[in-house]
Amino acid sequence: MPCPQILIFGNSGSGKSTLAKALAIRHDLDHLDLDTLAWQPTEPPQRSELSQVNALLDAFVERNAEQNRGWVVEGCYTDLLELLSEKAGHIVFMNLAVTACIANAKARPWEPHKYSSKAAQDANVEMLLEWIGQYSSREDEFSYAAHLGFYDRFQGRKTILTANTDVVDVVI
Numbered sequence: 001m002p003c004p005q006i007l008i009f010g011n012s013g014s015g016k017s018t019l020a021k022a023l024a025i026r027h028d029l030d031h032l033d034l035d036t037l038a039w040q041p042t043e044p045p046q047r048s049e050l051s052q053v054n055a056l057l058d059a060f061v062e063r064n065a066e067q068n069r070g071w072v073v074e075g076c077y078t079d080l081l082e083l084l085s086e087k088a089g090h091i092v093f094m095n096l097a098v099t100a101c102i103a104n105a106k107a108r109p110w111e112p113h114k115y116s117s118k119a120a121q122d123a124n125v126e127m128l129l130e131w132i133g134q135y136s137s138r139e140d141e142f143s144y145a146a147h148l149g150f151y152d153r154f155q156g157r158k159t160i161l162t163a164n165t166d167v168v169d170v171v172i
Contacts, residue, residue, distance in 0.1 A: 003071075004029060004070035006073070006090045008075075013132050016075065016076070016094050017074060028070075029071050030064050030070070030072075031071070031073075032072075034075025035114055038053065050083075057084055081150055091159070093147060093160045096164065098133055102133065
């Protein structure tokens with residue numbers, strides 16, 4: 001069986017990280033959260049150069065190929081997902097209702113790879129909830145339109161999920 005190479009994307013709070021972590025654990029896949037590459041550690045945060053991220057993504061894919069290991073990459077950055085689209089065998093569009101994404105974001109545990117403390121994360125919640133609510137009206141690489149276009153263009157196996165259910169075995 002070939003090593004799975006999966007991209008998971010959707011609105012913030014849709015369950016991308018939860019699904020990716022579950023797949024990584026259950027199927028021994030290398031997990032990459034695009035948030036860790038997309039932003040420079042500056043105040044205020046600035047997006048990383050696309051060429052730098054592309055080099056890191058190429059190294060991630062090559063390292064896993066050398067180890068004969070599959071991977072799962074998740075994020076909301078269509079521009080970064082495009083860099084991996086020809087290397088992925090399967091994409092999963094987490095297309096949940098905005099209300100479900102907001103509820104998930106409110107219940108989100110502390111993400112230490114993104115925030116220095118739970119208090120720092122909580123201080124950002126109102127901005128995040130507003131941003132999640134704008135998913136359908138935005139016209140950027142994080143928007144519903146960008147995600148749907150990416151899904152439509154992808155030539156490999158693809159899945160749309162509209163609820164947070166235990167789909168770990170269905171996806172692989």
